Amino acid sequence: MQKETGxxxxxxxxxxxxxxxxxxxxxxxxxxxxxxxxxxxxxLSGKLKCLAIFxxxxxxxxxxxxxxxxxxxxxxxxxxWVGVLAxxxxxxxxKNTLVTAVKDAVNSDEFKKFTKQYGTxxxxxxxxxxxxxxxxxxxxxxxxxxxxGLGKK
Numbered sequence: 001m002q003k004e005t006g007x008x009x010x011x012x013x014x015x016x017x018x019x020x021x022x023x024x025x026x027x028x029x030x031x032x033x034x035x036x037x038x039x040x041x042x043x044l045s046g047k048l049k050c051l052a053i054f055x056x057x058x059x060x061x062x063x064x065x066x067x068x069x070x071x072x073x074x075x076x077x078x079x080x081w082v083g084v085l086a087x088x089x090x091x092x093x094x095k096n097t098l099v100t101a102v103k104d105a106v107n108s109d110e111f112k113k114f115t116k117q118y119g120t121x122x123x124x125x126x127x128x129x130x131x132x133x134x135x136x137x138x139x140x141x142x143x144x145x146x147x148x149g150l151g152k153k
Contacts, residue, residue, distance in 0.1 A: 001033075003148065004073050024048065035080045036062065040119025054078035061119035079137045082122075083130055099127060 002009060012029060014020040017038035023029045025047065032039075036059050042048040043062065050065045054077050058067055068076040084102050086095065105111055106124040115122050125133060 001073075001076050004076050033078065035078075035120070037080075037115075037118050037120040041117070044119050059119065060121050061116060079140065081130075081133065081137070083134070095127075 001007075009031075012023075014023065014032075017034040020029075020032040020034055021038060021042070024032045025042065031051070033054065036043070036050075036053075039048060039050065040061065043050045050062055052071055053059050053062065053065050053067045055067055056069055056077065058065060068074070084098065086098060090098075103124050106122055111122070
């Protein structure tokens with residue numbers, strides 16, 4: 001974000017989103033970057049204001065919040081995903097049961113209600129789609145880190 005916008009910020013590392021949210025709500029910092037699932041309840045309740053979505057499309061629960069792309073920064077994005085991982089070599093029948101259970105859960109009305117409450121969007125991906133997405137995202141971050149001089153030497 002600093003590279004793309006030219007702004008300078010004091011980066012304060014936190015041990016996860018919970019510490020960052022606590023510091024922001026307590027007035028110890030001016031802004032944070034966290035996922036909508038962490039900030040959603042405080043945004044939806046009016047305690048926090050979301051300035052931008054670091055993605056190519058707006059969050060369905062925050063339709064008035066522009067994306068960084070819409071604000072003129074198409075190269076700023078933060079890729080956040082959650083996956084269910086299992087050991088390599090898991091028996092196929094167990095894998096299929098797990099895949100079906102996850103798909104059913106993500107598509108359930110209860111899960112949709114839960115995600116709406118937290119102001120976040122979820123979609124189910126097959127294991128193959130998820131792997132493709134993860135590979136794409138790992139490549140994106142690899143190139144980003146190299147451009148910032150943060151990769152392995």
